[in-house]
Amino acid sequence: MRILVVSDIHANWAALQAIDQPFDACLCLGDLVDYGPDPAPCVRWAMDRATYAIRGNHDHGVAQGIPVDGETGFRYLTATSRPSMWEALGSEERRYLLQLPVTQRCTIDGKRFLLVHATPRDPLDEYLLKDSNTWAKRLQNVEADVVCVGHTHIQFRLEVNGTTVLNPGSVGLPRDGDPRAAYAIIEDGRIELRRAAYPVERTVARVESMPWPRRAKDITIHVLRSGRLPALTGPGWAAAAEADDDPDAE
Numbered sequence: 001m002r003i004l005v006v007s008d009i010h011a012n013w014a015a016l017q018a019i020d021q022p023f024d025a026c027l028c029l030g031d032l033v034d035y036g037p038d039p040a041p042c043v044r045w046a047m048d049r050a051t052y053a054i055r056g057n058h059d060h061g062v063a064q065g066i067p068v069d070g071e072t073g074f075r076y077l078t079a080t081s082r083p084s085m086w087e088a089l090g091s092e093e094r095r096y097l098l099q100l101p102v103t104q105r106c107t108i109d110g111k112r113f114l115l116v117h118a119t120p121r122d123p124l125d126e127y128l129l130k131d132s133n134t135w136a137k138r139l140q141n142v143e144a145d146v147v148c149v150g151h152t153h154i155q156f157r158l159e160v161n162g163t164t165v166l167n168p169g170s171v172g173l174p175r176d177g178d179p180r181a182a183y184a185i186i187e188d189g190r191i192e193l194r195r196a197a198y199p200v201e202r203t204v205a206r207v208e209s210m211p212w213p214r215r216a217k218d219i220t221i222h223v224l225r226s227g228r229l230p231a232l233t234g235p236g237w238a239a240a241a242e243a244d245d246d247p248d249a250e
């Protein structure tokens with residue numbers, strides 16, 4: 001059994017296309033939309049290919065028609081890109097986002113999986129990195145062999161009291177210094193964290209074509225090319241990069 005695990009695609013179709021992997025099952029951990037220029041093909045890909053999929057905080061915001069205001073941090077990019085999501089998605093794609101569950105349990109190849117976008121305590125919004133002590137608290141009374149999470153855009157695997165926490169990283173907008181599309185493969189119980197190079201400049205060209213402010217385009221392109229949060233792009237960005245809470249939070 002070969003399982004593909006993806007998360008945080010963020011409307012980056014070129015990055016998603018680069019993950020050309022055969023699989024028997026696909027786990028999609030949310031945030032198909034916002035930030036990037038091409039939400040529709042990314043949502044359609046999940047509709048057609050994800051065996052199990054859950055809702056991310058950005059999927060929730062787009063599907064519910066929630067506007068965002070903000071001039072700093074990633075709230076600014078969300079506010080800038082979200083109207084383009086509404087324009088690009090058809091009714092079928094938005095219905096799909098609306099019906100995605102917040103959590104999902106499944107058993108594959110004898111392993112019990114729990115899928116949440118953020119954490120079991122707060123499935124949509126809690127921002128938690130690779131910290132064994134905090135994850136031990138979040139996993140209390142959670143019956144699963146593998147807990148699959150996304151949200152942070154940072155790839156990691158962590159063993160906590162017999163449970164594996166797997167974050168495949170972000171397909172569309174990594175923030176850990178490697179701009180390649182991040183994902184994971186689980187095959188016969190073995191977990192591999194992987195990367196796929198993709199034509200970043202194709203996505204950059206699409207961003208340039210969007211009706212977004214110059215500042216928003218420059219920030220998005222910086223993250224696409226570097227895989228890092230911008231440090232000097234205006235008030236609030238350094239603080240957002242270092243905050244304990246989620247810089248995506250709406």
